[in-house]
Amino acid sequence: MTEIYPSLISTRGKSPRASFADVLLAGLAPDGGLYLPEFWPQISASQTASFAKSRYVDVARQILTRFAGGSFTPDEINADITAAYATFDDPRIAPLVEVEPDLFLMELFHGPTLAFKDVAMQVLGRLFSRALSKRGGSATVVCATSGDTGSAAIAALGGLPNIQVFVLHPKGRVSEVQRRQMTTSPHANVHNIALEGTFDDAQRIVKELFAESAFARAVNLTAVNSINFARIAAQSVYYFTATAQLGRPASFVVPTGNFGDVFAGEAAMRMGLGVEKLVIATNVNDIMARALNDGVYASGSVQPSLSPSMDIQVASNFERALFEASGRDSEWLTGAMERFARDRKLPLPANVLADLRARYAATRCNDQETTETIRRVHGRLGRLVDPHTAVGLHAAYKMKGTLMGPIVVLATAHPAKFPEAVQGASGAVPPLPQRLAGLYEGAEKFAVLRNDKALVRAHIEAKLAHP
Ligand SMILES: *Cc1c(COP(=O)(O)O)cnc(C)c1O
Numbered sequence: 001m002t003e004i005y006p007s008l009i010s011t012r013g014k015s016p017r018a019s020f021a022d023v024l025l026a027g028l029a030p031d032g033g034l035y036l037p038e039f040w041p042q043i044s045a046s047q048t049a050s051f052a053k054s055r056y057v058d059v060a061r062q063i064l065t066r067f068a069g070g071s072f073t074p075d076e077i078n079a080d081i082t083a084a085y086a087t088f089d090d091p092r093i094a095p096l097v098e099v100e101p102d103l104f105l106m107e108l109f110h111g112p113t114l115a116f117k118d119v120a121m122q123v124l125g126r127l128f129s130r131a132l133s134k135r136g137g138s139a140t141v142v143c144a145t146s147g148d149t150g151s152a153a154i155a156a157l158g159g160l161p162n163i164q165v166f167v168l169h170p171k172g173r174v175s176e177v178q179r180r181q182m183t184t185s186p187h188a189n190v191h192n193i194a195l196e197g198t199f200d201d202a203q204r205i206v207k208e209l210f211a212e213s214a215f216a217r218a219v220n221l222t223a224v225n226s227i228n229f230a231r232i233a234a235q236s237v238y239y240f241t242a243t244a245q246l247g248r249p250a251s252f253v254v255p256t257g258n259f260g261d262v263f264a265g266e267a268a269m270r271m272g273l274g275v276e277k278l279v280i281a282t283n284v285n286d287i288m289a290r291a292l293n294d295g296v297y298a299s300g301s302v303q304p305s306l307s308p309s310m311d312i313q314v315a316s317n318f319e320r321a322l323f324e325a326s327g328r329d330s331e332w333l334t335g336a337m338e339r340f341a342r343d344r345k346l347p348l349p350a351n352v353l354a355d356l357r358a359r360y361a362a363t364r365c366n367d368q369e370t371t372e373t374i375r376r377v378h379g380r381l382g383r384l385v386d387p388h389t390a391v392g393l394h395a396a397y398k399m400k401g402t403l404m405g406p407i408v409v410l411a412t413a414h415p416a417k418f419p420e421a422v423q424g425a426s427g428a429v430p431p432l433p434q435r436l437a438g439l440y441e442g443a444e445k446f447a448v449l450r451n452d453k454a455l456v457r458a459h460i461e462a463k464l465a466h467p
Contacts, residue, residue, distance in 0.1 A: 005070035006037035008229060011323040012337070013330025021071035021131040024124070024230045025139065027223025028210050032337075033330075034319050035229045040270040041066035043240065048273060051244035056093035057085050059244075060123070060237045063271075067233045068127065076130060084122035087112050089435070094119065094238040096245055096408065099381050103396060104250075105389065105411040106242055112435060113181055114414035115309070116261065117152035120234035124224060125156025129163065138162040140219040140464065142209060144202035146257060147174040147309045148413065150192075151181035153224050158187035166460055168193045168202040171448060174308055177417050177439065184442030191463050197451035198302040200314050205453045215457060219464060226260025227316050235264035240273055242408050249274035251403040253396045254410050255388040256280045256288055257310035259317035261410065266321060266359060276405040280362035281395035283307045283370065288315050292362035295353050298345040306367045306387040306421045309413070322348075325355040361402070365394040373397075374425035384415040384422055384430045 007017040012033030018026070023035045043063065051059045060081050061074075068077055085093055090110040097105045111118025132139055141163060143153050150167040157165045167182055171194035183192050195202050206223065210216050226232065243250055252275060254262040265278045282289045283305040291297040299313040323333050326349075340346040348356070365373070373390040377383055385393060392409040400407065415422045415430035422430050432439075449455050 006039050008035040009038050010035060011319055012334045019071050020068045024128055024131055025222055027228045034227050036320055042272045048240055048244055051240055056241055057081050059241050063237050064233055080126035081123055084126055087122055094241055096242055102406045104408045106408050107411045109414035112155045113151040114417045115148035116412045117148045120231035121152040121156040123234045124230045129160045132162055138220060139222050141165045141222050141224055142206050143224055144168045144206045146199040146311055147178035149225060154182055154185045154190050158185050158190050164189050166191045168195045170199050170202055171196050173304055175418050180439050183444035183446045192446035194446050194448045195451055199312055200302055201451045205456050208453050226258050232264045232267055235261055236268040239265050239268035243273055246406050248405060249276050250406045250408045251277040252408050253279040253281055253392045255310060255392040255412050256282055257312040259315035263317045263320050277403055278360050279395055279399060280360055281392045282364045283310050283391050284366050285311050285313055286364035287313050289362040289364040292360055295348050297348060306370050307391050309388055325352045363395045363398055365391045369394050371425040374422060378426040384428055386413040386415045386418045387421045388412045
């Protein structure tokens, strides 16, 4: 049998089909939509079962090849995945830890920057660099971060040839560890911008820069945010490995901001994985919980919380779920997204909502509940969890009675990444992992810019002209 690899299409239906490598290098589709595979490759139940005995890198290679096999040779994919996961400090990459009967934490924080973003970004950076050197030329990566994507992108792309990396973080709204992980990078191709605004402002500016097609073309603008489909593909892997290890379908509780990680669970389901439920766990920035529970996708204003990587009121990847839930109706979706951009509010049609609710459940957690969960888990289980993981655990405890199968909470960050919040809640100081030694000594380098797209563009142009 010859393998057929899916082309990628835009959710908005007005971009040409693209290859995996094209999408990797581009990020966002030119019509403003997000890329998805034309069809979902299928992983059979027996193949999934066989993953129980496989190493993580082998599962990742098998799944990613089903998407990327038309753009890279098996040897190339294998080399990049092997090198990517060699940077992790646990060979299991996404170990499952049973903390109570049928309640598991899936630890996704064993990569270089201690958050789950590394799982995909380490692979993406290597494939990106490979695709770029095949195609020739250079690329400008512009990335908005609520804290963790930026450091993961810098860890993956810092020092690579022909790539300049610009990272916008909301000034004063990321933890000190997160900020220092970004701003102490020694690499000359890394440019940090502290934007005087929220994450949503940073994300909007990035989207608007993409929409300036002359500028975007001139600098070869590209996105490595979770709008980049390669990240979704790489993140779908751990839903398979967890299910294979458990031997039966699970409910996954996913601390959610931009909806990338939980959508990777939907991607796994669409590839054939049996999943009981995907639980969207939000903090007080609960646009996704409200969308699912009230049927209206409406963005409010961002409130700072103890889980800053989820302080988001526009969940970009939700567009992918809406596209699928509408039966891939690009025309409806384009209108709906325009309406949301205009009104900040989109009532979900009954058929779309019913389809979403078949797969997803959602709940929110405020800062007090986050703190209580950290304290309770420390007291009862002797484990320190970070505030994002605590949001997930809170959702798991709250919804336990309604969920089928084992419950797997995605532990998205290491507690040492948020020492103030963890200590404030538990009284215990999470020990700084070896990887972070020296973090407080390095000199920080970043520019502070007003919340203004033209200023950001001028800053990027100036840096590119005089690197
Ligand atoms: C990014 C992030 C999230 C949210 O993931 P999304 O894919 O944006 O939904 C949750 N927890 C941590 C620690 C993160 O860095």
